[in-house]
Amino acid sequence: MKRGDWLIAWVFILIGIVVLTISATLVMGPSSIFKYVGNFFHVCMWTGAAPVIALIVYIILSVTKGGR
Amino acid sequence: MKLNSIVFKLGGMIILLFLVLLLPMGFVINQIVTGSYQHHVNDQNRQLSERYAKALSDQVITVNKLKTIAQFSDVKFMMLDQKGNVVSSAGFFSRVQGLSLPYQEIAPVLKGKSISLNYAHLLTATRFIGYGSPIVHSDKVTGGIFVFSALDGMQQSVHNVQKLLFLTGIGAFFLAVGFTFVLSKKLSLPLIRMEQATRTIAKGNLDSHVYIHSNDELGSLGQAINDLALELKQYQDNRNEFFANVSHDLRTPLTYVQGYAHVLNNKLYQSEEEQAHYLSLIAQETHRLTYLIEDLFELSKIEEGKDRLDLEWIDLREVMDNVIEQCRFTLKEQGLDLHHRYDATLSLFYGDGLRMERIFTNLLANSIRYTTEGSITVQISQYDNKLLISIEDTGIGIPENQLPYVFDRFYRVEQSRSRLHGGSGLGLSIVKKLVELHGGTVSIQSKMNIGTRVEVEFIVQASTAGGLEE
Numbered sequence: 417m418k419r420g421d422w423l424i425a426w427v428f429i430l431i432g433i434v435v436l437t438i439s440a441t442l443v444m445g446p447s448s449i450f451k452y453v454g455n456f457f458h459v460c461m462w463t464g465a466a467p468v469i470a471l472i473v474y475i476i477l478s479v480t481k482g483g484r
Numbered sequence: 485m486k487l488n489s490i491v492f493k494l495g496g497m498i499i500l501l502f503l504v505l506l507l508p509m510g511f512v513i514n515q516i517v518t519g520s521y522q523h524h525v526n527d528q529n530r531q532l533s534e535r536y537a538k539a540l541s542d543q544v545i546t547v548n549k550l551k552t553i554a555q556f557s558d559v560k561f562m563m564l565d566q567k568g569n570v571v572s573s574a575g576f577f578s579r580v581q582g583l584s585l586p587y588q589e590i591a592p593v594l595k596g597k598s599i600s601l602n603y604a605h606l607l608t609a610t611r612f613i614g615y616g617s618p619i620v621h622s623d624k625v626t627g628g629i630f631v632f633s634a635l636d637g638m639q640q641s642v643h644n645v646q647k648l649l650f651l652t653g654i655g656a657f658f659l660a661v662g663f664t665f666v667l668s669k670k671l672s673l674p675l676i677r678m679e680q681a682t683r684t685i686a687k688g689n690l691d692s693h694v695y696i697h698s699n700d701e702l703g704s705l706g707q708a709i710n711d712l713a714l715e716l717k718q719y720q721d722n723r724n725e726f727f728a729n730v731s732h733d734l735r736t737p738l739t740y741v742q743g744y745a746h747v748l749n750n751k752l753y754q755s756e757e758e759q760a761h762y763l764s765l766i767a768q769e770t771h772r773l774t775y776l777i778e779d780l781f782e783l784s785k786i787e788e789g790k791d792r793l794d795l796e797w798i799d800l801r802e803v804m805d806n807v808i809e810q811c812r813f814t815l816k817e818q819g820l821d822l823h824h825r826y827d828a829t830l831s832l833f834y835g836d837g838l839r840m841e842r843i844f845t846n847l848l849a850n851s852i853r854y855t856t857e858g859s860i861t862v863q864i865s866q867y868d869n870k871l872l873i874s875i876e877d878t879g880i881g882i883p884e885n886q887l888p889y890v891f892d893r894f895y896r897v898e899q900s901r902s903r904l905h906g907g908s909g910l911g912l913s914i915v916k917k918l919v920e921l922h923g924g925t926v927s928i929q930s931k932m933n934i935g936t937r938v939e940v941e942f943i944v945q946a947s948t949a950g951g952l953e954e
Binding site for chain 2: 417421422424425426427428429430431432433434435436437438439440442443463
């Protein structure tokens with residue numbers, strides 16, 4: 417992948433995370449910047465959860481397969 | 485980037501799949517939110533309605549006090565008499581006393597049952613969701629009380645949740661597009677690399693390689709392309725070598741013929757014996773040319789599938805004896821011993837006699853050609869329904885790493901060896917093709933300076949059971 421491709425992908429991901437953060441914060445009513453930051457962090461964490469789980473499963477499978 | 489590229493197709497498919505999941509899930513979430521909100525409000529109305537009805541039935545509270553409480557707690561209620569007329573209300577914008585609710589709808593309450601109902605205000609057209617409970621005095625229904633909640637507020641809340649759900653959907657969509665972009669790029673990259681490599685190979689650059697380090701189907705495909713390039717390179721090298729060999733093999737006898745013809749034409753010989761010798765050499769060289777051309781023609785026919793077998797029941801011993809007889813002179817000339825051993829009982833074989841003779845001739849000729857001293861052993865035996873023909877010699881042998889290629893077309897173990905011993909490099913290739921045409925297999929084992937053993941195996945058809953006894 418070229419640098420431009422990575423940039424496009426990251427822009428899309430960032431827009432997605434920001435929009436989700438706004439959505440998650442607005443539902444609680446009037447909010448402060450701290451709530452936005454907190455929710456942003458949480459959305460990032462949940463977004464990264466699936467790849468991290470996949471990575472762990474991959475590592476476990478690789479180690480198990482390699483051990484045989 | 486083209487719109488019909490694999491990146492777009494793959495990405496499009498993933499996004500489509502995402503939308504297929506997201507849209508119905510959005511609808512279901514919307515239904516869950518609306519339903520649970522409505523259920524919650526209805527439950528609240530029921531509890532209040534039952535409490536008010538009980539308090540009025542037990543006369544622990546008056547209607548006026550209830551009205552005051554309702555006004556403070558923003559509760560909307562209507563109290564009905566036995567006939568269904570509104571006798572008191574709270575929380576509504578206008579007076580409703582004296583107005584009637586549809587009797588069919590409120591009738592169960594006046595008969596002692598609790599009900600939930602929807603109600604639209606006659607004057608303001610505001611829609612309400614309500615719950616009615618009967619007021620009972622001394623086991624007699626004296627009226628009913630309905631507690632209402634305006635749907636407007638609830639709909640506004642649901643609408644807000646829907647907006648946020650939509651916003652969440654958009655966020656999720658962007659997130660999915662970003663990840664899909666990376667994923668489709670990563671997945672399509674090996675395919676693009678392979679496409680580029682195959683195009684380079686097609687242009688003739690056979691040293692081109694695909695570098696894919698995965699063990700999945702894509703890795704396997706990449707390896708297949710690399711193997712193909714290697715095979716093509718080997719084929720090209722063989723072909724070039726073949727053309728070089730054939731042109732050399734054709735040129736050498738032609739040069740001899742030309743030279744001897746020149747001698748004869750200009751009467752440069754000194755005796756009649758010398759003249760006869762030159763003539764015999766010309767004949768020998770033309771025979772060599774004829775054999776080479778015949779080999780090429782034969783192989784070309786077999787490879788094109790034009791060669792048809794003339795099948796008949798044959799005794800392989802007879803065929804082998806004929807071949808040995810033809811080679812007898814050469815064997816004697818080279819001082820080689822030939823031993824042949826045939827099983828006493830052998831089945832007839834359904835094959836082409838002339839082709840069989842060709843197979844045996846080529847194999848025996850090869851053995852004779854590369855055996856300078858020692859012996860050649862020919863054996864024909866039968867195991868169950870298999871006929872095994874083996875030709876073993878004590879010749880110079882073939883290096884082990886060359887064995888897999890000896891049946892390849894135009895393959896020669898060593899150039900110097902073929903120049904010295906002759907042969908076009910087609911003999912074993914023809915043998916393999918002819919054996920395969922008969923449904924058999926051919927294999928070779930060899931050790932340098934010890935000898936070579938070639939085995940041909942054929943399946944015997946069932947109709948020849950019983951065999952042929954010597």
